Amino acid sequence: MIDSNQPGFNILRLGYIEYQVTNLERSRDFYVDVIGLYETGRDANAVYLRAIEDREHHCVVLRRAPHPGIGHFAFKVASEADLDALAAKYRELGRPVRWFAPGERHAQGRTLLVQDPLDFPVAFYASMEPVEWLLQKYHLHRHGRPTRLDHVNVLTPDAQRGYDWYVGELGFRPAELTESAPPESRIWASWLYRKSTVHDIAVMTGKGPTVHHAGFSLMEPMGIIHACDALAGAGYADNIERGPARHGISNALFVYVRDPDGNRFELYTGDYLTTDRDAEPVRWLLDNPRRQTLWGPPPPRRWFEESMSVADIQTGRIIEPQDAQMRAIPKYVVD
Numbered sequence: 001m002i003d004s005n006q007p008g009f010n011i012l013r014l015g016y017i018e019y020q021v022t023n024l025e026r027s028r029d030f031y032v033d034v035i036g037l038y039e040t041g042r043d044a045n046a047v048y049l050r051a052i053e054d055r056e057h058h059c060v061v062l063r064r065a066p067h068p069g070i071g072h073f074a075f076k077v078a079s080e081a082d083l084d085a086l087a088a089k090y091r092e093l094g095r096p097v098r099w100f101a102p103g104e105r106h107a108q109g110r111t112l113l114v115q116d117p118l119d120f121p122v123a124f125y126a127s128m129e130p131v132e133w134l135l136q137k138y139h140l141h142r143h144g145r146p147t148r149l150d151h152v153n154v155l156t157p158d159a160q161r162g163y164d165w166y167v168g169e170l171g172f173r174p175a176e177l178t179e180s181a182p183p184e185s186r187i188w189a190s191w192l193y194r195k196s197t198v199h200d201i202a203v204m205t206g207k208g209p210t211v212h213h214a215g216f217s218l219m220e221p222m223g224i225i226h227a228c229d230a231l232a233g234a235g236y237a238d239n240i241e242r243g244p245a246r247h248g249i250s251n252a253l254f255v256y257v258r259d260p261d262g263n264r265f266e267l268y269t270g271d272y273l274t275t276d277r278d279a280e281p282v283r284w285l286l287d288n289p290r291r292q293t294l295w296g297p298p299p300p301r302r303w304f305e306e307s308m309s310v311a312d313i314q315t316g317r318i319i320e321p322q323d324a325q326m327r328a329i330p331k332y333v334v335d
């Protein structure tokens with residue numbers, strides 16, 4: 001198994017995700033008034049949001065677009081030099097690379113945008129304007145009380161290749177793996193981290209490149225219930241897609257939600273620390289239903305079959321997803 005953790009740059013964590021939305025005000029009201037994120041800024045075509053624990057300007061960008069989807073997701077790195085090292089690495093591979101112009105990305109320092117080898121648009125930045133810490137501003141916490149952006153979950157036709165890229169080339173570590181049965185033992189999905197939690201990114205087998213969801217951490221388990229109550233109260237009960245339930249993988253309590261455009265996110269709490277470098281990844285067999293749902297109702301079919309598109313960073317055109325190279329039979333689905 002590849003486990004190179006000295007790649008010549010230091011990715012710290014997932015930093016933000018850009019959701020494309022067709023009605024900026026409707027989406028802003030949903031994420032702020034119902035989900036409990038906070039608006040930190042806006043310009044003509046975007047609204048910027050942060051969560052309770054954030055110390056910098058945004059973890060979500062809502063960008064006006066003619067169709068839903070993901071503009072890109074971004075990792076924070078430790079230094080400006082890391083940005084240059086990453087740019088050189090992607091250029092060497094012949095991947096499209098561009099720097100956002102100064103000021104083009106609100107509140108962000110120098111920001112690199114690449115189309116990675118899995119065809120995802122991914123950004124890297126080292127600095128962002130600071131904001132007031134809201135952790136102990138309890139009077140401002142609302143509903144599910146989302147504390148931070150925790151992870152992104154992506155679909156790619158060959159998740160083994162995704163694992164090799166993130167672990168072998170970018171220095172991520174595997175917390176948990178789903179594999180086919182021996183003797184094949186091929187990786188079907190991996191939960192990979194840079195910060196010391198279960199993941200910053202999960203790379204799953206599926207029609208891709210597409211993004212399945214972003215996950216937001218909540219302060220405590222009752223946040224899941226308060227979030228569902230707020231969604232139902234505001235007329236969004238049908239946007240609760242899967243859960244509440246508990247994952248086997250990651251051990252987290254969760255609920256999956258669709259925003260007004262159908263973009264998906266997860267509210268998530270209760271995973272564990274992964275600081276020890278000598279801990280072996282937790283391995284799950286693909287046919288074990290407890291990996292995805294330790295307890296709770298089975299997911300609806302659309303949870304398996306629908307995901308968010310990404311675009312070519314040079315042309316802006318949506319990338320046509322390719323079929324998965326390995327099948328997972330969703331045996332435990334309700335139609």
Ligand SMILES: [Fe+2]
Nearest residue numbers: 151153215266
């Ligand atoms: Fe997740």
